[in-house]
Amino acid sequence: MKFQQPLRNWGGSLVILCLLLYLTLGANSLEPLLGPLAPENAPAIYARNSFIDLVGWHLLLVLIAISAAAVIAILAALFVSRPVGADFLPLARSLANLGQTLPPVAVLALAVPAVGFGSWPTLIALFLYGLLPIFENTLAGLGSVPTTVKDAARGLGMSPLQRFWQVELPLALPLIITGIRLSVIISIGTATIGSTVAAKGLGEVIIAGILTDNLAFVLHGGLIVALMAMLLDGLFVKLERRFATV
Amino acid sequence: MLSVLRRVDRLGLTLSLASTLTLVLLPLVNLQPNRILPGQGVALSQLWQQNSFLLFLPLFLLALLSATFSRRLWPRAMMSAAALLLLIIALGNSTTLLLEDQPPFARVSLGSGFWTLLLLLGLLMTDALIKLQIAPLPRLALVAIYLSAIFTLLASGLWDQISLMLEYHNQERFWQQGGRHLLLVAGSILPALLIGVPLGIRCHRSPRVRAAILPVLSLLQTIPSLAMFGLLMIPLSLLATSFPLLSEFGIRGIGAAPALLALFLYSLLPIVSNTAAGFDGLDPAVLQAAKGMGMNQRQRLWQVELPLALPVMLSGLRIVLTMNIGLVAVAGLIGGGGYGTYIFQGLGQTATDLVLLGTLPTILLAFIAAMAIDTLIALTQRETR
Secondary structure (H helix, E strand, O other): OOOOOHHHOHHHHHHHHHHHHHHHHOHHHHHHHHHHHOOOOOOOOOOOOOHHHHHHHHHHHHHHHHHHHHHHHHHHHHHHHOHHHHHHHHHHHHHHHHHOOOOHHHHHHHHHHHHOOOHHHHHHHHHHHHHHHHHHHHHHHHHOOOHHHHHHHHHOOOOHHHHHHHHHHHHHHHHHHHHHHHHHHHHHHHHHHHHHHOOOOOHHHHHHHHHOOOHHHHHHHHHHHHHHHHHHHHHHHHHHHHHHOO | OHHHHHHOOHHHHHHHHHHHHHHHHOOOEEEEOOOOOOOEEEOHHHOOOOHHHHHHHHHHHHHHHHHHHOOOHHHHHHHHHHHHHHHHHHHHHHHHHHOOOOOOOOEEEEOHHHHHHHHHHHHHHHHHHHHHOOOHHHHHHHHHHHHHHHHHHHHOOOOOOEHHHHHHHHOOOHHHHHHHHHHHHHHHHHHHHHHHHHHHHHHHHOHHHHHHHHHHHHHHHHOOHHHHHHHHHHHHHHHHHHOHHHHHOOOOOOOHHHHHHHHHHHHHHHHHHHHHHHHHOOOHHHHHHHHHOOOOHHHHHHHHHHHHHHHHHHHHHHHHHHHHHHHHHHHHHHOOOOOHHHHHHHHHHOOHHHHHHHHHHHHHHHHHHHHHHHHHHHHHHHHHO
């Protein structure tokens, strides 16, 4: 990309990080600011759980789900792009395409009857939904490696494993990271909605705010989630650039 | 023996084994004491002797065998499609028998076996359909015919004893909610198109505009939906309290207004960036030729540039359409209406069938929208070629 994205450079990330830390660690000092938004006699600061815990839970859910999704999706993409898995390729490709039309909230809602309330349905929804962008991008990344390059590697006498680790994977890496970034951003949003099925996370602040008509909660929770997504997005973009220049 | 093994379709074999295991191990239906309490699985052994199952099972086996051993695609597609229809009929017929000596509040609900089998048979059909490489329009027609066959079966009252259909008959406003769902989707996309397409063309013509606009739009896109709804509730509800007149027009912190605004903002990025990308990809030689023919700028835009950029612009529309159909469901949480209302009501009451009644139409709408746009893209591409 030619244009500089203001909030995706280091300075922008630092500003977002500071804001984020202030909103979570200094939550109580925000009371005079948020007070006018809360209904009379209602607290302005969500107190059922500390914001640190909520951010931690939120990020942990995303981290677990997306790590698992990344491993499975990359392995699956690898499998269908080899001759062994060729029978699966057309279906896998169109499933990844079709699956992304599935609304995340639908996946979440369908996971509840299967495993009950709590963090599990959210984790499952995050995992399943995280698979698709990573799978699709890994496949695109592996496919974008020019045949001439692969032939040259073969000519050098590299084994299939070496070719994969030393040639195909590094060349596909920027696209794979883009896939992981998309999955992470979607997951942060889906994990927020996950609070409707009793997953722990920042969504519970927003939902508590909506249910009790407390705009202070809504603003506070909404800002933290939004900033978190922006911060991670910026960090992943930097990671993509780092590997693209190799 | 070896030649048979070599001819085995690995995908077909995997799906067939999975389907067989599903049918044997997972309950097709559950018998519930009432609407909320979880039920007990009904094993296949209690069902299979019924006449309609005696029709379904052989065809099911045939479908699996042809998926595994035959490379002929039409029989594969037809047999798995027919097997699914027969399964629907068989389940409908079996409910009357299952409910015969049960208390009046007892319900038969669809079990994990049915849903898994639906998925697996769907995969078999999809695979055959892809490999057949049917042209987009006939493919859309095939899917439409098949779906209307299923809907006809459901409308005939065959499943009226099954809890999902009971729930459907309970919700009188089902179709109105659907209309509202689509209205919210259209109401956010149309303004986004009206503003986004000209903006995209501006971005294509001026790098400076692009550098100013696209980062902001992509930043908006990273904000999670619930946070976006919440953040928009605040200015809107402040507006409504200071100008009570506005709230009479529906501009309030809660309900459709923040939802529409959020969806509009989310829609801008795919529309603007795909419009710009579509225009960027135009062949300069074609534009030169148009200029040489004496077309003015307006004619070039409407008769050359827009039609040629259309496929890329449409793929932006596809993203927006499927995304917004899902996001409207989330808006159910802030009282926006649509099928999300059922999803969140159902989650609140732990009524699985109500959740399904909201989820399944949402998924179906997204699928149909995606397929329709895919067909349009294929048609416009063929025209420009």
